[in-house]
Amino acid sequence: MRITFLGTAAARPTVGRNVSSIIMQREGDVMMFDCGEGTQRQMMRYGTGFALGDIFFTHLHADHFLGVIGLLRTMGLQAREEPIDLWTPKGTAGTLQQAVELGVERVPFEVRIHELEAGEAVKRGQYDIVPFRTQHAGRSLGYAVVEHERLGRFDAAKAREMGIPEGPLWGKLHHGESVEVDGRVFTAAEVVGAPRPGRRVVYTGDTRPCGPTREAAAGADLLIHEATFAGDEADRAVSTGHSTARDAAEVAAQAGALRLVLTHFSPRYADDPRLLEREAKAVFPEVATAFDGLVVEVPYRES
Secondary structure, three states: EEEEEEOOEEEOOOOOOEEEEEEEEOEEEEEEEEEOOOHHHHHHHOOOOOOOOOOOOOOOOHHHOOOOHHHHHHHHOOOOOOOOOEEEEEHHHHHHHHHHHHHHHOOOEEEEEEEEEEOOOOOOOEEEEEEEEEOOOOOOOOEEEEOOOEOOOEEEHHHHHOOOOOOOOHHHHHHHHHEEEEEEEEEEEHHHHEOOOOOOOOOOOEEEHHHHHHHHHOOOOEEEEEEEOOOHHHHHHHHHHOOEHHHHHHHHHHHHOOEEEEEOOOEEEEEEOOOHHHHHHHHOOOEEEEEOOOOOEOOOOOO
16 A cells, blocks of 8 residues: 655645645555645656546645646546546535536546545445544545455465365465365364454544544554644644644544654645654654655555
């Protein structure tokens, strides 16, 4: 699982940072979360390609969705034929539809818009994208990408030692079935270890620290949390529905997340976000500040 940060600035782009967008690649699936203005250029700059299947919007403030107009037009000029799905909080589909129709005269592929409510999972075989309620601007969501539990590790050496021939019987055992060899029955428990956890990556979008984020991020492999302000602007963070770096770190610590990446920085910190990182690290050591082009790999855990 690979996450590429395409835009890490809040409200407006700066010389070094574009506005909000990330891409997640999981095996053959590519999805985007938020799509601020100029995102299609960032995709070219950082080599993510345009083979998106889905775009998930946390909310429809301009710095989180206006880039979809240019992106769809770029895809159309590239002769894309596959449909694309746009996912947006309940009650906002009309606004998104108007923007798409206003900015894109015609594209040679279907643009499908869906509304989501908190808890209404988008199921994708081996994983789900689960929206959760955040505390920003009334209609706003965060998203947890949650892989299903994986099969336990198959002990090939033990299977050979027990005389189980390699091939279809191994596959049956690995999937929990018992098999018979020369009149002897072997169970999966004899050669397959305990189930292993899938990965969980949580992206908040804009939000105050809140209970639903802590719940979604419980035990997460990676939490991507906005950190618009430093501590000296805590009052402004409250009044605008945003978080400080310390707020984000406290959420990560309370949720028991393994790693935290801060993003969505006010332009006042854009050139040097080290203050934000220091404030967060005082609470949660496993933290990094994102920059445009940052690539984060999320490995599997063995247990």
